[in-house]
Amino acid sequence: MDAIVFGATGFIGRALVAELLTRGQRVAAAVRNDTLTPWLTSQGVDIGGLCIVTADITRPLVGLPEVRDVYNAAGRFAFGLGEQEARATNVTGALNVLEWAATLPGLRRLVHISGYRVSATGSHPDYARLGAYEASKLEGDLAVRARADTLSVPLTIANPSTVIGAGQHIGLAALVEGLWNGRLPALPGGPDTFLPVVTIDYFVRFLAEIPASPAGEHYWVLDDTTPLLPELIGTLADHMGVRAPRRTVPAGLLRRLPRRLTGADPETLSFLSADRYPTASARAFASRTGLEMPPAADALRAWAGDLVAARFGAASPGLSPYGFHVVSGRPTWVTGERQSPTHVLLHGLPMNADVWAPLAARLPGPILAPDLPGLGRSAATPQPVDAWLADLMRPVQTRPALVAHSLACGPALRFAVDHPDRISSLVLVSPAFLQAPAPRLERSFLAAPLMRRMTAARLARALGVPEGPAVHSAAEDLRRPGVARRAARALRTTVADRRQARELLDRVSVPVQLIVGSADPLVEAVDFPVAEITGAGHYPQLTHPSQVAHHLGAVSAATGG
Template identity: 45%
Template sequence: MSATDRHALVFGATGLIGRHLVLALGQAGVRVSTANRSRQSHQRLVRWLADHGHHQAPADLRVDFTQPEPLSGRAADWADVTEIHNCAGAYRFGMSGADARRANVDSARAVVALAARLPRLRRVVHVSGYRVGGQDPALVPWSDEHRRRTYAELGAYEASKAEADAVFQAAADQAGLPWTIVNPASVIGDSATGESDQQLGLAASLRDLWRGALPALPGDERTFVPVVAVDHLARFMAVLPLDEATERAAYWVLDDATPALPELLTLVARHYQVRVPRLRVPVSLVRRLPQWVTRTDPETLTFLSADRYPTGPATAVATRHGLAMPDTTTTVLRWADHLAAYRFGEVPAGRRRFTAPADVRTFELGAADAPTVVLPGPPGNADTWAPVAGALGQARVVDLPGLGLSRGRRADWPAWSTALVTETGARHLVGHGGAAALAVRAALAHPDLVDQLTLVSPFAPGTRVGRAARWTPLVRWRLARVSAEALARQLTGDPALAETVASSAADLRRGRVAATAARLVADAGGRRWRHQLWAGLQRYPGRVHVIVGADDPLGPAERQLLETLPRATVTAIAGAGHHPHLTHPAEVAAAIGGAPVDTPHPPRGASPAPAYRR
């Protein structure tokens, strides 16, 4: 059967597995229809597919499993369907048994009933699970006692998936349908990008690692929580209807080489450069501890097992179709980076990534390779500049080494800032506060490459910061404990802006971020730092644009300095203070974007004093 003869109907197409499956089918030239609960969910899927390079939208069919006829619309829209992929269901813990059965068991039964009415159907593919696959369909319907015991032992989610596995086989056999079951392991991110929006299960452990909230490593060298990259799983599912040998078979899709759970978590912790928990707790003890100690949903504990799974048949299918399992270690680390970059689901969208100028793992957001690069001054981070970057369009914001989400340390700054210019194409450096001097130094190192410097509130720290604020231990102690409300009050005077700086407050509690920020704040308040900034500006031959808040104006000495620079411009943001990007992001973006950056450098002395704009 060629791709042009195939018409795939996908249930659960907007979920993690479903949308990657639609992408894989579409890339293979298969005609795809998706069963969606609403027009809005279909539109979200279409946008996601377009963002991933696939612009042929699947047909939108409406589904409602609570109705006797779950698929609405014209029969002609789905009468020629040749294959159904059932990725529908609910993956969450804490459901009641009734809710879990409606979401997972009843939906599987409804999909089979619909499939039985399709005259051209050649295969139904059902997604089950690696811990629940292989159920005996002869036991269907389950007795009340068997159901009660299973749901009590496994929890509602896993038990409903086990029951659905059995119900699907029994119903499909009764209807005479050709079926295949896929039992995936813990599905993690795309093998190339790490992309995933799934925050349950293993992802929650990575989140705790990142935040320093994982007190111990669960399990031992035999504790096996296998994983599979979502794109590999999708490609595997897409070839099943082509292979007659896969009819009435179940396949465990996972990597047998997945490290044991403590080893996997240690690998990620070292990649994150966070503390590796020294304590290891046996699974038997974890299961006896109260939930307030483990901070783990009891339903997840059944996944902590030494069991192994029959992966040989899936490996044979993959080999027949030229599908190679992606390297698991690489995929896990890319997935870990994606989770951290999107703050474990707190930031659901946007252009966010980790890069490595000078081999320093660096977080940045905004347009990749944009020539305008913002360097946030502490205690801020890249996220506090996201509205400015969004308004600018062709701009990116990078966290300095050791600050925000970037790793590294202050000793990396010289090589890192040089690489930012020479390796990533930064041509317009925007430095805020304490980062202004770093921007100046980077521009001076390559004045032929950096066309413009924009310095946002670069002088005030040197003239306004008191002696207490320059004592590093005290500043570090305060920053490591500051709440979002207190930080907003400190930076803007308005605690209502707490949400704007919440990510900064969270970052300051992680690792040595507060210590690095405190050191930079202290340095920026000293005379030496200020004199280096001034001397650097006098030597830089390009354009200099200084942006300040009108409520935090330049002092006489700063005005006098700028008047000596032939190509300096000053913009004052009305109503703003030392952090105008927090209170007036649109005005700051307009000021940054309003200055040209592509004209050649005129000789010194070609322009008089700086121009002032308000």
């Protein structure tokens, strides 16, 4: 094998394995349990050069294949650890990897991944002051350097700052989560607090280049242009359409306050520093090898989208691609293809675009599915929803089928009347303005406080659908500041506009198809095709996606879409 990666199932380790395999190397991945292979396959990585080996670095290593390059990406990264637990991987484990590497006859390089704060915490691992995680990283760094010198092991240490990218949900991510959910009234630290980042893609490319370079150099790998923390949080707040805190709380004060008041883990406070780091050698190395960091602000914005899509590690991302886009002047959560969709899918209350995931998986072409303004993950906009929809559709170069559910049928109708040349057909799924009101359901949702307290289980029961990812996603959003209030207001408006929507339906000039469930039928006659799905209620795209996809396919075939 060309290389072995310890900690290969971790955030950094798995990305490093993918990078090395993509470069054509034969890679041994040292793991306890193989969750790596499915992940690599899901990322489209050719695993022909992969060998999975079982290893526990907290014990002496034996029986592993001979390799040229050794990467130790294993580490226990968590706060609140006990000293023994932290040292087992970050100190003993690191030394075990080094001792094994020293036995390799053809060893070219041992690359040990440490941490960027090891240069700022002194030369003594003070567990009481620093906490188990940071102290163990410092102790491991010092021990590996000393032992490698004794054994004449060719060593390079890489000290990354916070590594960001899809799948990173700890550290700085906790601040972003508080910001997103309206639970960050003030920023920890001061106006000069510097929490540098580096992207996972850049870092693993950097690591992959190290073994071919001369030994003896160690690198602090981080982006010196990372904005100071207040600006960083402000950038993310603007991107996500939420309010940034204006006040800061000095780290010294946070240390003196009870954790129950601050919500801050004491171990994180040492990271709230204005310190800068010796990055000159890493920058010179990157220049020699042709590596270039992406702009920090762009990387942070992309990461924010990853965090929101994954509910900060609590769920798997739904529809993709995903991210925030400016629509009608405000951040809108958009999934799918913005320029050439075959279907544009507009959700109803109290859901978000994830309600379309089961259906989208069964449609033949790309889809475009946003969260409506002020709902789901989209910021509210002062513009009317019709102006928002027109702006959303502006980049679209195809003539897609416009598919709307429940609440969204009104805006979709108005768009179809005003822009018949922009769409091939209009499909209304469970158009509430043609169905019997649901008094109990409406009472449940007209009160914003009730919606904010909705658990996923209660929401599923109220909607008459199975509890699943889409319902969990909607329940999460309803707890965010302002979303439940705006959803309640939108529902009241929809109830009041039934007659106007019915009159508008007769003015549509493109082909129209209605899809309803047998348990939620139409109560008004219409002169358009109506597909009734047996056993479905108000959300057939969730409960009967195959049947809905079948009817959409029939519409596309009839209209040539």
